[in-house]
Amino acid sequence: MRDAVLVTGLGAVSSLGPDAGALWQRALRGERGAAALDLFDPARHRTDLAAQVTASDWPAPFRRMARADRFGCTATAEATAGIDPALLRTRRCGVFFGSSTGALFEGERFLQQLLQQHEGDLHTIVGLQNDGPGNAVAHAFGVGGPVMTFSTACTSANVAIGAALDALQSGEVDVALAGGADELCEITYAGFNSLRAIDKAPTRPFRRDRQGLLLGEGSGVLLLETAAHAAARGAAAIAELVSAGRSCDAQHVSAPDPTGAGAAAAIRTALREAGLAADDVTFVNAHGTGTPHNDTAEAAALRVVFGERTARLPVTSTKSMVGHLLGAAGGVEAVLTALSIRDRLLPPTAGEQPADPELGLDVVLHGARALPEHNVGLSTNLAFGGNNAVILLRSLR
Amino acid sequence: MNQHSPSHDAIVVTGLGCLGAYGIGGDALAAALLRGEALGAPVDRRAGYHRRNSSTTVATVAASAPDFVPWLSEDAGRRMSDLSQFAVVAARMALQHAGLAADGQLTGDRERTAVTIATAFGPGGFTEQLALQVLQKGGRFASPFLFTDCVANAAAGQIAIAVGARGPNNTICQREAGPLLALHQAVEDLRRGRADVCLCGAVDEMKPLSHAILDRFRAVARPHAEPGDDGELPRPFDLRRRGYRAGEGAAVLVLEREATARARGATILARVGPTVRAHDHSAGRMGTGQQPEALAEHLRERLGDRLDRVDLVVSGASGARAADAYEAALLHAALPHHPWIVAPKAVTGEFGGGTLAAALLALGGAGIAAPRACDRPDPALGVTLHDPQRDGPLRATCAMLTAHAAGGASAITLLERP
Known part of the structure; x- marks a missing residue:
């Protein structure tokens, strides 16, 4: 019989706050993270609402990263706060991440520089590809096992979490960092608007007058372990990933x-x-x-x-x-x-x-x-x- | 066995579809590999993304003037990005090769057919066009058509729609390691009983913007040639290597459980062995790792004496200076018995699945010439590519495929002759 896979740590960055605690408390109260966005000029778009991450006090090692990379690493730092970092720096730990934009916001700025000046700051686009956030996490936490990014649009993180579960159940790894990170950018904002899929008002899921979604950004990360590994280090589990x-x-x-x-x-x-x-x-x-x-x-x-x-x-x-x-x-x-x-x-x-x-x-x-x-x-x-x-x-x- | 139950059956390859700068199909690739000449055409520099001294050559599909119509109607193709077109053409070809298609549609159980595709860059052309609309004119000018096909998983989704595959649908983005990671994911889905057939492979398009960015990161070979030397040629393991040649194309394999394949009388092209996955965190975000010996040790732990049976390495070496050195050190440490080594990216360029397709052809007995541009092996690396004129024909039974992504992710897969 396979060992159970347990969630032993959580981390999140969202418009409701820079950590999972803020997210949870505000979500229980039904608070909305929607506001007029200022990451780029909303006047150039059909709508102006977004669930933008407004936190600004980031851990020092992540400050210069692209937004999605920073979100992913900050959420991972929170998720792994209770584990010996040495347990991440082995072949027995993997990163399974989902992303659909990578550092596309920074990529847009780079393209503008390229069009206007024929040069751009390459450092801003090291995370441009969709594997950016997963790679950033793997580097920041010194992970030595499998590193794998799934980009299946809005299902990316769920697919990644499923792949982490496979790796844990098969015995390839004992620990996995699984989740996803994405950032707001003009291309996706304009793209969803071109489909008339963004609600001009705060989004109304499952309501009769629903008219579209609210785009957001951030990251959510699970620290996953086999039950045996969690027990060996005396970790308290939150839930079982089944x-x-x-x-x-x-x-x-x-x-x-x-x-x-x-x-x-x-x-x-x-x-x-x-x-x-x-x-x-x-x-x-x-x-x-x-x-x-x-x-x-x-x-x-x-x-x-x-x-x-x-x-x-x-x-x-x-x-x-x-x-x-x-x-x-x-x-x-x-x-x-x-x-x-x-x-x-x-x-x-x-x-x-x-x-x-x-x-x-x-x-x-x-x-x-x-x-x-x-x-x-x-x-x-x-x-x-x-x-x-x-x-x-x-x-x- | 219940078809939804996990299985210890071997996973086998029963079909191949591919296209690239070499043309369409396995025969076209085999012919190119036999010639041993790097494929390429002038890169389109009209958009002004390139620096003056940048690389001038790219291995594009268009250079081979391919005819997609037998696989994809013009009407359907014009509604897709190049990336999706490449993927659908290769997938239909693979199904046809496997004997699982009629009129381009799956003949098997659609709910039990999965798709797993790797792409490093996704539909860069559509994304660039959309970005230009948005950045230069404003968000209100964004095209919904471009948007819906500019997600990375558009190609896998278009395959599913084109052939009717309703099983798990995955898109993996892990740069150069993506194709072998896709193979791993496909095997996992088949072993766990989530699908009976998986269309698995890699696809990429190489547009001028992507090419110019790779050039700025100094990933591709530039024309800083010594007198009489074409500095832009991709030269895996060669003393004069300066970077890879960026390429594009698609390679899609049909994977099944061996028992299923044998029961329907399918021709088995290869048996898929384990994939070892690892990350070398000593690599920079865009760089190559520094610890190949540690990866070799990991390979030995995971594969044991199966490594001793490897008689062919289908290397992911591409002509990149640091990555080829990493690969050479890995091969020396992991395979002291010195199996034959081939490096198909010397012909196909980097990206587009050429190595995956070439590995399958090599196991089937196809000849791979020593690349003409790799006639001065770097003595510091100590790797000599297989030369059929010197070494005789390839008669491999167990191939090891290697891939090391910029950023440190590696994947290594064994493929065996059935």
Whole structure:
């Protein structure tokens, strides 16, 4: 029988604060990180809201890094605060990261320099490729094992967490740093606006009048260990990472399958690999972007898997508060899912309006919801390319 | 066995599709490898991204004037980036080769077919066009068409749509190590019963902006030639190496469990052995590691006496000064029995999956000439590339593929003749 894989550390950087503690406390209160962005000139764009990271007091070694690299390293530093750094500097520790932008904001500035002056500052774009944040973490923490970056748009971090689970279960590593980091930039901001996918008002996931997403930035990182490794060093665990599931709609490059069949297949894979039944799941931290199509497709997927129980299964969209972190979304949502399991509380989906009754979901609104003593939490992400990836975490046994 | 159960079955390759500066298909690549000449064409410098003394040559797909139509209609292709076109063409070719396609569509179980693609740069051309729209005109001028196909996983997604693959869909971005990491991920998904077939490989496009940036990082060979010497040639392990030649293309393999492949009577091209993954954190963010001996020790721990059976190294050496030295030291430390070594990037250039495809061809008995540009081996490295005229034909049974990414990530995979 495989050794369990435990979450023994958490770290997050988001518009709700520079650490997981701030994120958790503000998320429980349903606070929004949305504000008029100032990272670039919003007047050049259709909308002006974003969930921008505004913290400025970064650990010294990370200050000169590209934003996404800095977010990833800061979140990793928080996640690993309780472990001997020597346990990271071995072949038995790996980095599994997701990113969809890398240092694209810095890349845009570099391109502007190149166009105007025929020269640019190369130091600003060492993290330009999507493997930038994962590489930054591997270097900053001296990791000697596998380093692998997944870039599957909005599912990237969930895919990465699943790969970390594989590496831990196979015995390749004892410790893994898993999650994702992404940064706001003009290209993605303009791109989602070109699809009319960004809400001009604060995003309203699962509401009848939902009109789009809120773009965010940041990082979420899990410190994962085999149970034996955690026990050997006396580490306290927060939750168990049980399984992951992936699938592809194979239908459209940007629109989800409205039947939810692809996302449902990913959820079923995760349940099968965990040896769990659909009835075992006690809550869902949904992708919940707030776009009309996504929320409809996701609700359909949940109904396919959970049947009539969908109407009684607590569902939340933490993107209503931290925004959509794209390749890092799964990382921050995994952190929040683990904290939900630890504290037996599910943060609300921010906003005042009632849930869209046509979705048939039990959306957590107007304050955190108490959860039962033992939980299995499902965190879902859907992405461009028809990509679906989910993870399952549960209470410690 | 329940088809969803984990399996200890060997994973085998049953199909190959590839394209690059050499043309389309395994035969075109084999012919290029047999000639041993570096492929390349003048880089388009009209956008003004390049410095005056920068590299002038790139190994582009367009240089081979390929005809995609048998694999991808013009109508479908014009809705995709070059990257997605390369990927779809290679994937359909691979499925056809494996006997798993009809009219470009999967004939097997679509829900049980996975896609895992590595790309170092993603769709750089579309991203650049979108960036220019946004930066020069404003965000309101952004094209939704460009945006939806400029994510890194667009190619893997387009493959899935084109052939109808609904299983796990992965895109890995780990620079030069990506193709072998993709192979590892595909094997993992097959072994764990998540799929019965996996389309797995690498794709990259090399646009002028990417090329100019690589040149500024001094990754590609520049024309600072000695008299009578073409300094831009990619020269793996050679005394005169100055960097790699940037390339583009795609290589997609069809992977299956051996029992499944044999049951349907498929031709088995190779058996996929383990992949060893590691990171050398002594490397700079864009550089090469300093501890190849430690990686060799790790290889020995992970692979044991399987290393002794390696009789061919399909090296990721590309002509990069430091990375080739790292590779040479690794090979000396890990493989004291001195197997034959080939370096296909001397022909195909860096990126685009050429090495992956070449390894498969080499195991199948294809000849690989000693690259003409590598006739002065660097004595400090002590690596001599296989020369069929001197050493006789390659008759490898176990190939070790190596890849070391800028930044320190390495992946090393064994491929065995069935």
